[in-house]
Amino acid sequence: MAEIKMAAQVIDVHKDYVLKGGITVRALRGVSIDFPEGDFVAIMGTSGSGKSTLLNLLGCLDRCSSGKYILAGQDVSQLSDDELSEIRCRYLGFIFQSYNLIAQLTVVENIELPLYYQGNTSKEAKEHCLALAEMVGLKERLDHRPFQLSGGQQQRVAIARALVNNPRVILADEPTGNLDSATGEEIMQLLEALNAAGKTIIMVTHEPDIAARAHRTLRMRDGKLEQHTPTGALA
Amino acid sequence: MWQILSVGLKSLLLHKLRSALAILGILIGVTAVIWLVAMGEGVSYQAQQQIKDLGANNIIIRSTKPPAEALRGGGFIIAYGLLRADFERIVTNVPTLSQAVPMREITREARYLDNVTDVRLVGCTSKYLEMNNLRLARGRFISDKDLESAENVCIIGADTARILFPYQDPIGQFLQVEDAFYVVVGQTESKTPSAGIGGSMSAQDFNLDVYIPLATLRARIGDMVVTSRAGSREGEQVELSQITVTVRDLEQVDETADIIRALLGRFHPVQDYAIVVPKELLQQAQVLQMMFNLLLVLIAGIALLVGGIGIMNIMLATVTERTREIGIRRALGAKQRDIVSQFLSETIVLSATGGLLGVFIGFLCRPAIVGTRSLVGSLFPDVISSLPPNIQQLEPRLAWWSIIAAFLISVGVGVLFGLYPAQRAARMDPIEALRHE
Ligand SMILES: Nc1ncnc2c1ncn2[C@@H]1O[C@H](COP(=O)(O)OP(=O)(O)OP(=O)(O)O)[C@@H](O)[C@H]1O
Numbered sequence: 001m002a003e004i005k006m007a008a009q010v011i012d013v014h015k016d017y018v019l020k021g022g023i024t025v026r027a028l029r030g031v032s033i034d035f036p037e038g039d040f041v042a043i044m045g046t047s048g049s050g051k052s053t054l055l056n057l058l059g060c061l062d063r064c065s066s067g068k069y070i071l072a073g074q075d076v077s078q079l080s081d082d083e084l085s086e087i088r089c090r091y092l093g094f095i096f097q098s099y100n101l102i103a104q105l106t107v108v109e110n111i112e113l114p115l116y117y118q119g120n121t122s123k124e125a126k127e128h129c130l131a132l133a134e135m136v137g138l139k140e141r142l143d144h145r146p147f148q149l150s151g152g153q154q155q156r157v158a159i160a161r162a163l164v165n166n167p168r169v170i171l172a173d174e175p176t177g178n179l180d181s182a183t184g185e186e187i188m189q190l191l192e193a194l195n196a197a198g199k200t201i202i203m204v205t206h207e208p209d210i211a212a213r214a215h216r217t218l219r220m221r222d223g224k225l226e227q228h229t230p231t232g233a234l235a
Numbered sequence: 236m237w238q239i240l241s242v243g244l245k246s247l248l249l250h251k252l253r254s255a256l257a258i259l260g261i262l263i264g265v266t267a268v269i270w271l272v273a274m275g276e277g278v279s280y281q282a283q284q285q286i287k288d289l290g291a292n293n294i295i296i297r298s299t300k301p302p303a304e305a306l307r308g309g310g311f312i313i314a315y316g317l318l319r320a321d322f323e324r325i326v327t328n329v330p331t332l333s334q335a336v337p338m339r340e341i342t343r344e345a346r347y348l349d350n351v352t353d354v355r356l357v358g359c360t361s362k363y364l365e366m367n368n369l370r371l372a373r374g375r376f377i378s379d380k381d382l383e384s385a386e387n388v389c390i391i392g393a394d395t396a397r398i399l400f401p402y403q404d405p406i407g408q409f410l411q412v413e414d415a416f417y418v419v420v421g422q423t424e425s426k427t428p429s430a431g432i433g434g435s436m437s438a439q440d441f442n443l444d445v446y447i448p449l450a451t452l453r454a455r456i457g458d459m460v461v462t463s464r465a466g467s468r469e470g471e472q473v474e475l476s477q478i479t480v481t482v483r484d485l486e487q488v489d490e491t492a493d494i495i496r497a498l499l500g501r502f503h504p505v506q507d508y509a510i511v512v513p514k515e516l517l518q519q520a521q522v523l524q525m526m527f528n529l530l531l532v533l534i535a536g537i538a539l540l541v542g543g544i545g546i547m548n549i550m551l552a553t554v555t556e557r558t559r560e561i562g563i564r565r566a567l568g569a570k571q572r573d574i575v576s577q578f579l580s581e582t583i584v585l586s587a588t589g590g591l592l593g594v595f596i597g598f599l600c601r602p603a604i605v606g607t608r609s610l611v612g613s614l615f616p617d618v619i620s621s622l623p624p625n626i627q628q629l630e631p632r633l634a635w636w637s638i639i640a641a642f643l644i645s646v647g648v649g650v651l652f653g654l655y656p657a658q659r660a661a662r663m664d665p666i667e668a669l670r671h672e
């Protein structure tokens with residue numbers, strides 16, 4: 001059997017939040033999981049079960065209290081703030097529930113933003129942005145501002161932006177949470193197409209229909225993974 | 236770099252009013268620096284110019300009327316002031332002089348046909364012209380021969396000529412003072428009156444003068460001036476109004492002044508003269524200017540500090556307002572220093588814009604002051620004429636150092652006061668920033 005290449009690996013990760021009163025909230029209590037390249041995972045679970053916490057760790061926005069996180073072959077669990085920024089810049093793409101576009105930038109400028117932090121201002125990079133805008137169907141709207149777009153269109157811009165640095169892993173926290181089911185469906189088709197093209201996608205969702213579109217579903221409860229649909233679903 | 240600036244500019248344009256207010260703070264500071272320094276330089280330049288006009292090598296000794304209780308002798312004639320003997324004593328006893336010029340001045344009525352005016356009648360020697368930086372418009376000045384034989388000749392000032400000889404060349408005409416007639420042999424060019432410079436030098440106006448040889452004045456008019464006032468007659472006897480000596484070497488001016496002081500002190504029990512040393516005044520003026528500049532720097536510093544606090548205030552508000560944006564940028568790979576440079580560039584754009592506008596308005600100093608003065612002058616002429624002449628004639632002088640310093644300091648203030656808000660933005664936790672509403 002050919003060795004499966006891992007996009008990301010989480011090994012016995014804990015995350016504690018120490019509150020002001022000295023109370024410790026144990027948001028993750030030992031999570032271990034592998035994400036092979038090309039995986040498409042949905043994470044479900046009750047509110048407060050630690051889904052967002054896990055996704056933030058996967059997104060290198062935060063560091064775990066203990067455990068290991070291996071991304072693109074290197075342990076990133078103890079890197080400095082600058083190094084984590086660098087990792088986000090190179091290997092990760094984010095899609096948020098509330099789109100999180102920058103209001104004063106136009107559609108293209110929003111898409112270009114990660115490239116700016118990569119220091120990549122080449123002409124090819126610009127063309128790549130335009131190609132992505134076309135792919136998500138916003139070629140006619142390049143100079144519009146986010147507030148001039150519908151929610152679905154904004155989420156498409158966010159997807160184009162998440163793709164522009166050609167990331168290893170795309171992290172999506174309830175990407176369809178603010179959208180009606182038809183628009184959500186469009187977004188899911190887009191994500192499926194990306195996955196088919198080889199992108200690893202990790203997605204948090206509350207909706208079983210949405211979760212069903214992924215290859216497998218992880219369930220969380222009280223900071224732990226509850227149920228593990230085997231990776232075998234990956235054809 | 237350019238991209239950072241353009242992003243900064245864009246977000247500033249988003250809050251036009253707020254940015255404008257921040258800019259205004261810096262602008263006022265920078266303008267204040269430039270204007271205040273320009274006015275200070277103007278005043279001190281004027282003072283120094285006037286002192287230089289008096290001649291840095293000169294020492295001026297003037298007769299002053301002592302307080303009534305200290306007067307010599309009794310009766311209705313009071314005698315005071317410099318004596319011809321003083322002049323001789325100075326000339327023979329002070330070795331460091333290159334020249335000494337005695338002078339006697341009185342106010343008299345001068346007449347030509349039906350034209351009459353009060354003039355300053357000055358009895359002097361041939362050197363008086365050069366020493367006061369006067370120039371002849373026509374004719375000649377008093378010659379040594381005029382002095383020797385006490386000729387009845389006179390040289391008139393520009394205003395005197397205008398009033399007494401409005402439509403004709405005054406040369407060769409006869410000018411009448413009291414019952415004597417003087418042939419006009421020359422006329423001086425008009426000279427801007429100088430303002431008083433403190434000490435015992437009052438303002439000097441040479442335009443309404445009539446110059447005659449000192450010996451002639453003594454022979455025709457004498458030392459006595461009798462005035463009738465309220466029925467009683469009062470007489471003053473003054474031999475010389477002023478002695479101006481020129482010291483050969485600038486280094487010896489102070490020393491020479493001391494010698495003269497001692498010399499005169501021995502013969503004058505009452506202080507009925509004053510010694511003005513332009514060089515000392517010049518030094519005082521320079522010290523004064525330095526102190527003045529220091530004060531200005533302080534005021535300017537406060538103005539810019541206030542501007543800086545304004546900028547800091549606005550940037551803190553901006554940072555809070557844009558917390559979400561900061562979170563997004565951090566998630567997309569911005570390092571802390573990227574965030575710092577983003578917000579810092581905004582404050583620099585703000586403060587540099589304020590600085591540039593301030594410099595621009597700084598250049599308008601002169602027209603603004605001249606305009607205000609003429610406006611106030613036309614509305615309330617009394618207000619202007621009641622001001623001291625050195626304010627009436629104030630010409631602001633832009634100082635290059637103040638413009639460059641003001642601009643650099645404004646940018647520096649931007650960096651200094653922008654650093655804290657920018658740091659605060661950069662240190663935010665990306666997750667919390669993203670969750671911010
Ligand atoms: N910054 C924080 N400080 C303290 N506690 C936190 C912090 N962030 C998360 N928690 C706690 O960690 C636990 C997990 O939170 P998390 O946001 O991961 O839940 P979630 O599964 O994403 O919930 P939801 O479905 O509502 O989004 C919760 O009990 C929460 O209160």
Ligand SMILES: [Mg+2]
Nearest residue numbers: 051052053173
């Ligand atoms: Mg959540």
